[in-house]
Amino acid sequence: MAKATLADLVAFQTVAAHRSFRQAADALGQSRSALSHAMRGLEAQLGARLLNRTTRSVAPTELGQRLLERLLLQQVVPRFLAAHPDVELDLVADGRLVDVVEQGFDAGIRLGESLPQDMVGVPIGGPLRFIAVASPGYLADRAPPALPEDLRQHRCIRQRLPSGKRYRWEFMQHGQEVAVDVPCALTLDNVPLMVEAALRGLGIAYVPETAAQAELDAGRLVRVLDDWCPPVPGLFLYFPANRHMPAPLRAFVDLLGAAQPGPA
Numbered sequence: 001m002a003k004a005t006l007a008d009l010v011a012f013q014t015v016a017a018h019r020s021f022r023q024a025a026d027a028l029g030q031s032r033s034a035l036s037h038a039m040r041g042l043e044a045q046l047g048a049r050l051l052n053r054t055t056r057s058v059a060p061t062e063l064g065q066r067l068l069e070r071l072l073l074q075q076v077v078p079r080f081l082a083a084h085p086d087v088e089l090d091l092v093a094d095g096r097l098v099d100v101v102e103q104g105f106d107a108g109i110r111l112g113e114s115l116p117q118d119m120v121g122v123p124i125g126g127p128l129r130f131i132a133v134a135s136p137g138y139l140a141d142r143a144p145p146a147l148p149e150d151l152r153q154h155r156c157i158r159q160r161l162p163s164g165k166r167y168r169w170e171f172m173q174h175g176q177e178v179a180v181d182v183p184c185a186l187t188l189d190n191v192p193l194m195v196e197a198a199l200r201g202l203g204i205a206y207v208p209e210t211a212a213q214a215e216l217d218a219g220r221l222v223r224v225l226d227d228w229c230p231p232v233p234g235l236f237l238y239f240p241a242n243r244h245m246p247a248p249l250r251a252f253v254d255l256l257g258a259a260q261p262g263p264a
Helices: 006-018 021-028 032-046 062-071 076-083 148-153 191-199 209-217 247-259
Strands: 051-053 058-060 108-111 119-124 130-134 156-159 169-173 176-180 184-188 204-208 222-224 235-240
Touching (some): 006 021, 006 032, 006 051, 006 058, 058 062, 062 209, 119 247, 130 191, 130 209, 148 169, 148 176, 156 191, 184 191, 191 209, 204 209, 235 247
Parallel strands (some): 156 184, 156 204
Antiparallel strands (some): 051 058, 108 235, 119 235, 130 204, 130 222, 169 176
8 A cells, every 4th residue: 555654745845845856855865866756656646746847947736735735734734743742643645445444544535526425524625627638739630529428539548546447537517417438548547647648649638637737838738628527526534424533533633624724
């Protein structure tokens, strides 16, 4: 089981703060290559791009910024560890939909749409949006899909979930939900690699908007079926509703709630 350690999260925070792998590596006392490798490993474990990299700079993606501001790093984890030094906080990153009770965990984190009915959910950040993207080169000699069913006439880049199944693409418009088992040109188990494959013109990819935002802003990718891709409930911390809540979990939930931004 892959683990996103506190050291990985602190390293991410350091890179984001310095906006430089070199300066962050110096601050952490490690090599730039080792730090870069650790950040790519963290992104692979979480299935999303956290940092936009160029030859001159590095900056958090929208999802990375949300992680910094709302989830764990700057507020909840440091405050929790400072307030409860006798409690061991074990954070595990695993893409499978596991039974947290069966696996011996106090709580888990999932997208709101996949929360078990017997669980209590506490929102972490705002909604997320999954979008279909392709390169202008791929679309140069093809008509972009107008409806989800049109994807059957295209090459698509599929995602293999940790369970081994390939993810079906889900769309919605005006209350109409459509799930398409799209034809596959390439299957990958890593979101950044899916974005890279779309950049190279290998097909249409269906990814979190934050993972493709930098390439969209630069015009290297374009959205397709954009009006079929509404936001969905974001991440939730969840725990059993029908069992006694351990005191450390109650303290963590309280801190998490306090870290959420209030209404504008």
